[in-house]
Structures are given as structure tokens and as C-alpha cells.
Amino acid sequence: xxxxxxxxxxxxxxALLCVIAGIVLAEISLHLHKRxxxxxxxxxxxxxxxxxxxxxxxxxxxxxAAILRAWFIQPPNSNGRSVILLHGxxxxxxxxxxxxxxxxxxxxxxxxxxxxxxxxxxxxxxxYGIRERYDVAQWAQWLRQRIPGCTYLLGESMGAExxxxxxxxxxxxxxxxxxxxxxxxxxxxxxxxxxxSHTSPFFWKTLARPILxxxxxxxxxxxxxxxxxxxxxxxxxQSTVPTLLIAGTADQNIPMHHAxxxxxxxxxxxxxxxxxxxxxxxxxxxxxxxxxxxxxxxFQSHNKTP
Numbered sequence: 001x002x003x004x005x006x007x008x009x010x011x012x013x014x015a016l017l018c019v020i021a022g023i024v025l026a027e028i029s030l031h032l033h034k035r036x037x038x039x040x041x042x043x044x045x046x047x048x049x050x051x052x053x054x055x056x057x058x059x060x061x062x063x064x065a066a067i068l069r070a071w072f073i074q075p076p077n078s079n080g081r082s083v084i085l086l087h088g089x090x091x092x093x094x095x096x097x098x099x100x101x102x103x104x105x106x107x108x109x110x111x112x113x114x115x116x117x118x119x120x121x122x123x124x125x126x127x128y129g130i131r132e133r134y135d136v137a138q139w140a141q142w143l144r145q146r147i148p149g150c151t152y153l154l155g156e157s158m159g160a161e162x163x164x165x166x167x168x169x170x171x172x173x174x175x176x177x178x179x180x181x182x183x184x185x186x187x188x189x190x191x192x193x194x195x196x197s198h199t200s201p202f203f204w205k206t207l208a209r210p211i212l213x214x215x216x217x218x219x220x221x222x223x224x225x226x227x228x229x230x231x232x233x234x235x236x237x238q239s240t241v242p243t244l245l246i247a248g249t250a251d252q253n254i255p256m257h258h259a260x261x262x263x264x265x266x267x268x269x270x271x272x273x274x275x276x277x278x279x280x281x282x283x284x285x286x287x288x289x290x291x292x293x294x295x296x297x298x299f300q301s302h303n304k305t306p
Contacts, residue, residue, distance in 0.1 A: 015210070022214025029227075030125040030219065032090050037119055043097055051075050051104045060138055062116075066123035068135055070113035073100060079107030080149035081174075083299070084139055086159025087112075088281065089126075092119030099154060099284075102292050108299075109147045113139055115162065125223055128158070128185065128230035129165035136166035140173060150174035152299045155181075156281045157254065164232035164262070167241035175302035177295050179246040180281050183233045183258040183265075186212075191255070236266040243270045244298045248278025248286070271298075 044055050056072045071093055083103050085096035093112035100110045115132055116123030123131070140151050153176040155163030160178035167176055182188035189212055190201040197203075204212060220226045236243065243266065247259035256274060263272040273294060275283040284291040 018210040019214050021211045023218050025211060026215040026218045026222075029215070030127075030223065030225075032117060032126050034118060035090055035092050037092055037094060040094065043094070047073060047100070047104070050101070053104070058111075058142075060135075060142055062123075062131075062135060062138060064123075064131070066116050066121070066135075068113060068116060068121040068123070068139075069119070070111055070139070071097075072109070072111050073104060074109040074147070075104045075107055077107050078109060078147070080147060081107070081152065081299075081303070082109040082111060082143045082147040082149070083152040083154060084111045084113065084136065084143070084163075086136070086153065086155035086163050087115065087118070088157035088159055090118070094119075096154075096156065096159070102296070106296060108152075109143070111139060111143055115159070125225070127225050128227065129162045129232070129235075130225055130227070130230050132162045133165040133169050133235075136162060137170040140166075140170050144172060148305075150299075150303055150305050152176065153178075154295065155179070157181075161230070161232045164239075164243065165230065165235040167239035167243060168235040171239075171241065172306050173241045174305060175242040175244070175299055177244040177246065177298055179283055180248070180251055180254045181232055181245065181259060181262060182254050183231075183261040185228045185230045188254065188258070195252075233262060233265050236262055236270060239266070240269055242298075242302045244294065245270055245272045246275065246283050246291075247272065248275045248280065248282055250277055250279045250282070253280035 047055050053073050053075050058072045059067055059069045061067050085099055087095040092114050103110050114121035117126040143151050151173055153163045153173055155178045157180045160181035163176055163178050164181055190204045193204045194201040216227050245259045245262055247256035259272055263270050275286055278286040
């Protein structure tokens with residue numbers, strides 16, 4: 001076979017494989033495994049016994065008709081403020097329930113939502129903050145109708161990047177704290193795909209990049225979602241919400257350079273806390289007392305309702 005024909009055939013095969021792989025990648029990324037809420041009796045009993053408050057099942061319906069579900073806890077000694085706790089990818093509200101004690105002990109009402117396409121919430125796809133940012137804004141409005149004081153936000157991993165994007169469309173937030181956030185969709189995609197395929201980010205920026213571009217194009221055409229718009233970096237540049245960024249030096253999932261890039265993009269209202277030895281979402285494990293102190297102090301120092 002002549003060399004030009006062989007090259008053309010190989011190029012066509014490569015293009016076909018990229019298209020197939022891109023479509024598969026898009027569908028896997030948008031339709032995530034939903035972790036169900038398991039037996040929550042212990043959590044309900046713990047909150048009732050320790051804080052004498054019930055866990056209420058609440059929900060909202062978004063403009064695109066997704067029903068989002070959450071737990072709402074209001075302690076008897078309410079300080080008139082509230083906090084939204086946002087979980088990570090393929091997790092649900094239970095994953096953030098351990099932080100509820102810290103806030104309930106200080107009189108904060110706590111909202112623990114399942115992100116769309118997670119837990120018991122609806123929504124046909126996960127959009128990494130593109131739609132979720134407005135879900136958070138709607139939850140914040142729901143809270144403000146019940147709790148008149150400041151509304152705050154604490155998010156981890158996917159909850160961190162959703163939370164950062166939400167600050168740009170939820171100016172009524174008094175402050176936010178996020179752990180293990182990424183900066184831009186493309187950067188984290190190169191890194192995640194490189195690690196998951198045992199190759200490298202450089203491989204996905206070059207030879208395998210058409211796969212990611214096909215996935216982005218396919219998602220835009222089929223679902224109307226342009227995934228690079230899931231950009232915490234762009235959001236913090238637009239936002240004025242005081243934000244505490246938390247990153248661990250041992251985080252291999254979302255390396256701390258993402259948080260450093262975010263801090264550089266919002267020097268007027270962002271502060272970075274780097275936790276030596278902390279892995280992904282591990283700051284509270286490595287430095288439990290300091291984690292609680294920094295979060296509570298950050299919120300307390302920003303207590304004027306916008």
C-alpha cells in the first residue's frame with residue numbers, strides 16, 4: 001500500500017476512535033453514578049440528641065423542572081445565620097453531614113443539599129457548576145426567607161468549584177470557604193484524564209486532545225452545555241464574595257496549584273490557607289481544631305448581610 005494512502009487510512013481510524021472515545025467520555029462525565037442515601041437513622045438520632053433539633057426534608061424545583069432535595073436543620077439557639085454545605089462528586093449530603101456539628105454548636109442553621117444528579121436530587125445531567133451555580137443561588141434565596149441573617153457556604157472538591165461559581169451569581173452570600181477547588185475545566189481535565197489513563201496531562205493536551213474536544217463539542221450540541229464555562233477562575237474574578245481557599249500540599253486529586261491560581265485571580269477578596277500534609281479534602285483531618293477555628297472565624301469576620 002502506498003505510504004500516502006496508509007497515512008490517510010490511519011488518520012481516518014484515529015479520527016473515528018477520537019469521536020467514539022469523546023462521546024463515551026462525555027456521557028460518562030455527565031451521567032455520574034448516584035450514591036444513594038443509606039440508612040440515616042444514626043444521623044437523625046445524633047442531631048436530635050445533641051442539638052434537640054429535627055432534620056427536615058426540604059426541596060426546591062428549579063426553572064428547568066429539576067427537583068432538588070436537602071436536609072435543613074435549625075438549632076434552638078439560632079444565631080440568625082445559615083450555612084450551605086456542598087458535597088463532592090458522586091457523593092451526597094451525608095458526605096458533608098460531619099461538618100454540621102461545628103455550625104450547629106455555634107447557632108448556625110444548616111442546609112445539606114444533594115447536588116443535581118446526585119443523591120435524591122433530580123436533574124438529567126451533572127454540569128460541574130454551569131447549572132448548579134444557579135441551584136445554589138436558589139437555595140440561598142430559600143434560606144434567606146427563613147433565616148434573615150447572613151448566608152454562608154462551605155464546599156469540598158466538586159462542591160468547592162460549584163460554590164466558587166455560585167459566588168458570582170449569589171451576591172447575597174456573606175462569605176464562602178472552599179476546600180480542594182480547581183481553577184479551570186480544561187486544566188483539571190488534562191490532569192484527571194492523564195492520571196486516570198496512566199499517561200500525563202501533556203498527552204491529553206496534545207495527542208489525545210481531540211478526544212476531549214469531541215466530548216466538549218458533543219456535550220454542547222446534544223445537551224446545550226459548554227463545559228469550559230465551568231470555570232471557578234472566571235467566577236472569582238467576577239465575584240466580590242469574601243472567599244477562604246483551602247488546599248493541601250499532598251492533594252494528588254486536585255493539586256494545590258489550582259487554589260494558588262485562584263488566589264492570584266482574586267487578591268481583593270480571596271485568602272489562601274495551605275495545609276501541609278493534607279490530601280484531597282483532608283484539611284479537617286490533618287488540622288481539625290485549626291480548620292474549625294479558621295472557618296468559623298472567617299464567617300464571623302464577614303457578618304454583614306449584603
